[in-house]
Each structure stands twice: as structure tokens, then as C-alpha cells.
Amino acid sequence: MIDDRRRKFGARLALLRRTAGLSQRQLAARLCMVSGPATVTHNEISRWERGERIPNDWLPLIARALSVPLADLERAAAHARGDITAPQPRQDVETLRQLLATEDLLVPVPTRPGGRLGAQAVAVLAGRVHGLRLADDVLAGQDLIGPAFRELGEAARLHREHTFTEETGRALLVQVGELAQIAGWIASDAGCGDHAEQAYRLGISAARQAGDRPLLGQLEGSLAYHWSNNGRARDGRDLARAALTDAGPAAHPKTRALFLDRIAWTHTRTGEPQPALTALGRAHEALSADATEEAPQWAYWVSEDELRVMDARVATELRRPLRAVPLLTEVLATYDPTHAREIALYRSWLAMALADANEPEQAAEQARNVIAGGVASERIAERSRVLLHRLGAFAEVPEVRALLDGYDHLLRQERQ
Structure with missing residues (x-):
């Protein structure tokens, strides 16, 4: 047998x-x-x-x-x-645990053994930080968690062990904050939620000390998004609102659109559809506003297409598939094919919306594309499990039955 x-x-x-x-x-x-x-x-x-x-x-x-x-x-x-063994703790995660165990990574050591730090060193660090962001566009969290936290540890060491002018010190704190934000995002994508939160908190401290209000809003909004997706929906909603306030009225339109986008999502997660839709409308208005200066580099990815994706995600969560399906279909038709994780995530929402629209065959096709992609992301793994559970209601449909049989091991792993 x-x-x-x-x-x-x-x-x-x-x-x-x-x-x-x-x-x-x-x-x-x-x-x-x-x-x-x-x-x-x-x-x-x-x-x-x-x-x-x-x-x-x-x-x-x-x-x-x-x-x-x-x-x-x-x-x-x-x-x-039958020879799968429990995964061993990643050395990168252990390094992160030790890194964040310090009472305050931003408190300088008394002796300052590293000497004087100049603006050029901070500029080099800024280039590496943005390079990490760009890498995150095409690589998943499990691939990047090591480099991200090595960079975070090095940036914190620069601040603790060197002397510098006030201007250079502020610029260095900004880079620590930006690096903590992308490291937190990567940790969350790798399934290391507690460490993601710790990284975000470190970044919040750095942004406050630097007096960078938009960056503070970015970090608080990132933590709010993390909370809203991990069992703290109401806390996430309240923090997302605070992030918009803390960013200040002078924040660039792109960043305000991003913060409002997150507010919309957190209201969706708390089951408040009207505030969510209102925030989405305000996000589109903010993005269309004229700007007198360049947006922060960390907001490079914010665009009308990304806002439409959130429109579709909110519509899917609110069980409004007739709104979600055409939006996601349109965005996916032109999305950068090198961004595998985002494509898989957006396909997962499309699959869910198709299931809600009673189109199980198409939903199964999209779900298969998500799961078979093999992206090393806990976000994708979780969305895959959610899809399999949702499509279980259509188990009698041959295409769905084949999908469930082919990927039953994912649900078995969840139960173990």
C-alpha cells in the first residue's frame, strides 16, 4: 500500500x-x-x-x-x-537576539574606542541601507535576515563607539532608524515576529533622537502594520493613527499616503469598514497632492499602483470581490516580474477574492501559482495556508481537489 x-x-x-x-x-x-x-x-x-x-x-x-x-x-x-526534522534556530536570529538584548544600543560606550567618524562614513552606510531595501524587492526575508541584522549591528556599533559632530550624529541616527525599519520588515517576513518588533522599537528610539518626524511615523506605522497582522489589531489601529500625527503636517505627500494606507488596513483588521474606506480615499488624495521637495528615499516604492493594491486587499477582506478582482488583475498584468514575493502576495488576495466570487477553478489556479512559487517568505507560507483552508469549501471541484491533495503537507505541518 x-x-x-x-x-x-x-x-x-x-x-x-x-x-x-x-x-x-x-x-x-x-x-x-x-x-x-x-x-x-x-x-x-x-x-x-x-x-x-x-x-x-x-x-x-x-x-x-x-x-x-x-x-x-x-x-x-x-x-x-518522512525524514523532515525540526528546523534548527538560525544563527542570524541568535545574533539578533544578542544584539537586541542590550539595554539601549544607542547609548555610547564611555571610552569611544572607534575614534572620529565623518560624514563620508555615514554616506557609505546610507548607500548600503538603500541597497538592502532594493534587495528586499527581489529577495525574501529568509534570504536577507542575516545581512540585514549584521548591518544593523554595525550601524549601532558605529554610534556607540565613535565620536562625531552633532550633524553627523543626527545623520547616523537617521540611518540606524532606516536600517531598523527594513530589518524589522525582513524579520517579520522571515517569521521572526518578536525580533521584528524589537528592531522597530530600536528604530523608533533612533528616529526620535534624530528629530526625524516622518521617519518616526514610518517606524511607528511599520510596527502598527505588524501588530495588526499578528493578533493586536486594535493596538495596531491606534498606533497607525498616532504615526500619522507624529509624522507631522509637513510630511511629504507620498509618506502621508503611506501612513493613511496603513490606517486603512488596520481599520479593516478591526472590522471597521467605513473608516477604512475613508482612509483609502484620503491616501489617494494625499498622493495626488503637489510636493515642493523630494520624498524620503525610503518612500521610493509608494505609487498609485500600490495604493490600488491596498484598495483591493481591503475590498477582499470586506468580502467585496467584484471590486477586488478587477483591481488586482489590472495591477498584476503590469507588475515587475522580478518582485516575486509581492506578486505572490497579490495573487493570494486575488485567489481569495475569486473564491468569494464563487469562481473556485480560477481561485485554485491563482493559489497554485502562489504556493508553487517557493518564495522563502513566512508571509507567503501563511497566505498559502489561509488559501488552502478557504478553498476547502470547494473540495468537490476537481481543480481544487488536486490543489488540496498536492499541498496537503502544508496543512499537516501547521497541525504539528
């Missing part, structure tokens, strides 16, 4: 093959083309898909032939073999 885990793996492999538009014979031919002297027949592929065998040695070539992440296939195969 075939083990259930192996059967599920086979069903998933068959689903990936069909998604690629290949028959078993065509997949066998592709594998033979790239395998050198080794050969495989369609009968062997049939055995894999029935769960009779796990194609351990063939996984890299299968991933290549089907254009799917190898890591995703290897995890599924390991589960099918």
Missing part, C-alpha cells in the same frame, strides 16, 4: 507537470535531453506520480524542466520520505 505522504507528493508532481502543459511522455523527453547518459521513461514518471517512488536523484532536473524552485521540491520530497 502506498504511504499517504508519497501519494500526496505524487499528486503534487502531477499537478506541476500539468501546470507546465506537459504530458508524461513530454516530461520524460525533456528530462532525457538534460540528463546526459541517464534516461527516464514516461512509465517511471507515472510511478512517481502514483507515489510508488520518490525521484530523489532527479529532483534538480525536474525542477529545471518544470521551472519550479528546487528547494520547494526537495522539501516536499523530504516530507514524503
